[in-house]
Amino acid sequence: MARSDRVDLLAVYYLMRLTRAMEDRTRTLFLQGRVVGGVYTAQGHEATTVGAAMVLDEGDYIVPQHRDLGMNLVRGVSPRAVMCQWLARENSPTLGRDGQLHIGDMHHGIVPMISMLGESLPVACGVALTMKMRKRSTVVLASCGDGATNTGAFHEALNFASVQKVPLVLVIENNGYAYSTPTYKQFAIQDLSERARAYGIPGEHVDGNDVFAVMDAVGRAVEHARSGQGPALVECKTFRVRGHSEADKADYVPREVREEWLAKDPIQRLATYLRVRHLLSDEQESEIEARVQAVVDDAVRFAEQSPAPDGATVAEYVFAPDGPIAIVGEPGANDQHYINAIDTRVNQPFNTVSKAEEAVGRR
């Protein structure tokens, strides 16, 4: 049975629509001057971001990137939290210190992204290695854009993951551009999935605007990783309908390319599929529409009623007051092995369950 046969398609449809509606509303707020920073959307990616996360199990981890609102929503991050993040309010996950999706939530299995492209991937390998060493059947799903696949960290991560056979699934969201650089100026191969062969791991590419193709391919990769066979890669070919950010008009995208992709809108495609098969009635469509709007309205209202952070505390929570790594003694005064100089708190054996983990339970 294909993986997509096992998911609730109306839930998928709702989450894809919610993802788009959240971003649409933020664009409006941005134009009204109510958003503090930039707005980075992923209109057009919804089948990839929602579809990929839908096939995970509850205890799995994701390591999402800057356009992965859909993944965050599937994993249970609340629209209120996201809106507070975008409007830089104090009760956002980063306490109003970051206006983007640089958020993590270990209770929902979300490892926060690193802003430097590609750098999250070795971290994802580390999480996957930990799961393997703890003999968990947990899978780690990491994502990155086409541009990020050209960083050294991407290649080091895939090589490491392959050699160590860690349970990592890498989803490449190939939307044709890294900011304004088209893929043909980034790499000389047709499909990024080809890169998997260089590391001896399975790789396939799918239409990233077809949520069924995404769920089935990522589902296969997840099963491969969960069964102990090591990492797998899925390239989802999609299109970023808006600019890199709202400050970018994306006039480097040829009109015919844009039109071709607009005709393949992932939400419309799923709606048509559901309609033709009588899986989505007019009444259900209206209910979903109303629910999406109510959730977005509630998130905006909640965020706007939330206070901005107090300027006097701006440096708090930015630097660790008592970081895990301590310098022992004066330089040169206390010669010892590097490993011994590292505070014992970060030097626990792998099978030790930390306090944070106890709090989260099974993870």
Ligand SMILES: Cc1ncc(C[n+]2csc(CCOP(=O)(O)OP(=O)(O)O)c2C)c(N)n1
């Ligand atoms: C190492 C690094 N270089 C540049 C940037 C600035 N930057 C952020 S997103 C982005 C575009 C990334 O393109 P891609 O990886 O294809 O992902 P997309 O934004 O298209 O989803 C750039 C250049 C960065 N964050 N990190």
